[in-house]
Amino acid sequence: MKDSTRNIQGWLLFTPAAILLLAFTHYPTITTFFQSLYTNKSILRPRRFSGVEAYESMFSDPIFWKVFVNNMWLALGTIPTSIGIAILMALIVNKAIPGRGFLRMAYFTPTMLPMIAVANIWLFFYAPDIGLIDKVLEIFGFEGNNWLGDPSTVLPSIIVMTVWKEAGLFMVFYLAGLQTISPELEEASKLEGSSRWNYFWRIQFPLLLPTTLFVLINAFLNSFKLVDHLFVLTKGGPDNASNLILYYIYETAFSFLDISYASALTIFLLALLALTALAQFFFLDRRTHYR
Amino acid sequence: MSAIEVKNLSRSYGDIDAVKDVSFAVPEKSFTVLLGPSGCGKSTILKMLSGLEKVSQGTINIGGSDVTEIEASKRGVSMVFQSYALFPHLNVKENIQFGLKVRKVPVEEREKKVAEAAKVVGLTELLDRKPANLSGGQRQRVALARSIVSDQSVCLMDEPLSNLDSKLRAEMRDEIRDLQKRLGLTVVYVTHDQVEAMSMADQIILLKLGEIVQVGAPEEIYNSPNSVFSAQFIGLPPMNILNLNEIDVSSLDSKVYSVVDSNKNIKDIGVRPEHIVFSKKGLPVEVKSIDYFGGETVFKLTHQEKDFFLREPRQPKIQLGDKLCVSWNLDDMYLFDKNDQRLKS
Numbered sequence A: 001m002k003d004s005t006r007n008i009q010g011w012l013l014f015t016p017a018a019i020l021l022l023a024f025t026h027y028p029t030i031t032t033f034f035q036s037l038y039t040n041k042s043i044l045r046p047r048r049f050s051g052v053e054a055y056e057s058m059f060s061d062p063i064f065w066k067v068f069v070n071n072m073w074l075a076l077g078t079i080p081t082s083i084g085i086a087i088l089m090a091l092i093v094n095k096a097i098p099g100r101g102f103l104r105m106a107y108f109t110p111t112m113l114p115m116i117a118v119a120n121i122w123l124f125f126y127a128p129d130i131g132l133i134d135k136v137l138e139i140f141g142f143e144g145n146n147w148l149g150d151p152s153t154v155l156p157s158i159i160v161m162t163v164w165k166e167a168g169l170f171m172v173f174y175l176a177g178l179q180t181i182s183p184e185l186e187e188a189s190k191l192e193g194s195s196r197w198n199y200f201w202r203i204q205f206p207l208l209l210p211t212t213l214f215v216l217i218n219a220f221l222n223s224f225k226l227v228d229h230l231f232v233l234t235k236g237g238p239d240n241a242s243n244l245i246l247y248y249i250y251e252t253a254f255s256f257l258d259i260s261y262a263s264a265l266t267i268f269l270l271a272l273l274a275l276t277a278l279a280q281f282f283f284l285d286r287r288t289h290y291r
Numbered sequence B: 001m002s003a004i005e006v007k008n009l010s011r012s013y014g015d016i017d018a019v020k021d022v023s024f025a026v027p028e029k030s031f032t033v034l035l036g037p038s039g040c041g042k043s044t045i046l047k048m049l050s051g052l053e054k055v056s057q058g059t060i061n062i063g064g065s066d067v068t069e070i071e072a073s074k075r076g077v078s079m080v081f082q083s084y085a086l087f088p089h090l091n092v093k094e095n096i097q098f099g100l101k102v103r104k105v106p107v108e109e110r111e112k113k114v115a116e117a118a119k120v121v122g123l124t125e126l127l128d129r130k131p132a133n134l135s136g137g138q139r140q141r142v143a144l145a146r147s148i149v150s151d152q153s154v155c156l157m158d159e160p161l162s163n164l165d166s167k168l169r170a171e172m173r174d175e176i177r178d179l180q181k182r183l184g185l186t187v188v189y190v191t192h193d194q195v196e197a198m199s200m201a202d203q204i205i206l207l208k209l210g211e212i213v214q215v216g217a218p219e220e221i222y223n224s225p226n227s228v229f230s231a232q233f234i235g236l237p238p239m240n241i242l243n244l245n246e247i248d249v250s251s252l253d254s255k256v257y258s259v260v261d262s263n264k265n266i267k268d269i270g271v272r273p274e275h276i277v278f279s280k281k282g283l284p285v286e287v288k289s290i291d292y293f294g295g296e297t298v299f300k301l302t303h304q305e306k307d308f309f310l311r312e313p314r315q316p317k318i319q320l321g322d323k324l325c326v327s328w329n330l331d332d333m334y335l336f337d338k339n340d341q342r343l344k345s
């Protein structure tokens, strides 16, 4: 076959995917960017070029800073805990114990549920007085709390729920990672008198580093992407105490109808996620390959 | 004195009896090979010796004390694994001194031991390399060095050469044997390769389906196998086993015939390929294939649709399809009964 026909064939094969990407990813991204540089159109005033004004007001918007800091707390509160729990669960279900299949299923169930369903379950847990948590506290003689209505407990409550939801998914990655480690390594270290604990820290954990890096970055991305539960649980309240960037964008665009500002927020979030994704490529490709 | 003594050892996994009532002794500073086909329980026995696998029944004695219930690291054994079991994220030095660090050996002593062991196996230049950057033979040496620094007098090896190419395998065979002699180690070595067993062992323990078939020095098993299994497992090509009902007994040499005819318990006769010769009279055969190996020639012959081998150090002028006769000396013939056991004539 001639080179030119091969080239044409290649382009033809590439075109459908390219059209989809352009139409639904690149084109909207670029329009969003331009929208953030213009004011909103209204009956009274036409659209005008406003440059970085939207970005300036973003950085001086206390609510923006609040949702950003909330998001960072969410990441900080969920990622190390869910990774820790995920590793622990993976170590447990990697052992040849009876009922292993059932246990794997049980650990993974929260991950299979849609976020909205998870939120509904936890709404019942957190409900004041009649909720599961308050009921249990009552038995031991403790005061109940309006977990989702109190600004000081709402974010931690969301964090706990997110950990519950995500740990199962990360467990699957760690389980896959553990299964690539030859059981002879454990036998060899056992024979040398190494304790289980020492084997974990000296051998298993370092060998799981690529998995950890992958999970770390995905968990970080998830903490910005997952907001479905806010619609059911708190709507970002009370007083934005549980509001997150993506939910704030939704509110700004579709409740407050401030397209220009919502676009600026979107571009900010996109830039943040893009940087993280780049870091992922950089680290995962360059580091921690042993074999 | 025996370094290891095993009595009535058994191991079952559910319905599978992997090892059945096995007893043997390993003399101190000897090289003992557990030999047998795949799945016969060799690795299971080795793992029970090391303490990595539980014993179903029986006792294990190492260095004069009963270690049956003692944990792996306290038995005074080191092990070389089939896959070498090197830690991929640690360099050669860290791999070798892993156990020393666990046992909190002081730094100076550690450095000294690692340097010595590295010198013994010729790894001094490669201490900073990761296992991924080593050849198969070099990885094998790291595993040996790790076993050497542990200072245990008993070393267990599970098919340590099976991942190497044949040339390297022959080299490492000599090296391991040499190392064992120099360091005065007691080695228990698992393999399914009879060539390895024959060339390395002081003592071979031949296994089949979890049971011991025969124990003895290589030449002992070769020269006086106690069963059809022993006779055929050792030697290449294997010993020819001829069922008396399938051959023309009347054409045999008269002395051979009278022996075969005198005992009704004989079911098979066995003759090694190097003991069969072409002759004027005897069993009529047709030449089916000829393999020249330079130093020897192996003929595949057929007699009444039964194949067997003849080995010749010279290269006789014989061609495919030739019809000839073969015979052998009475002294070179083995007799087996209906249970495939050797009959002493």
Ligand SMILES: Nc1ncnc2c1ncn2[C@@H]1O[C@H](COP(=O)(O)OP(=O)(O)O)[C@@H](O)[C@H]1O
Pocket: B013, B016, B017, B018, B036, B037, B038, B039, B040, B041, B042, B043, B044, B045
């Ligand atoms: N962990 C195990 N669970 C169940 N069966 C096993 C296990 N380990 C070994 N076996 C069985 O025991 C028998 C002997 O195995 P093994 O000692 O590995 O044989 P070899 O090393 O001689 O090839 C085999 O039939 C094998 O399937």
Ligand SMILES: [Mg+2]
Pocket: B042, B043, B044
């Ligand atoms: Mg084996």
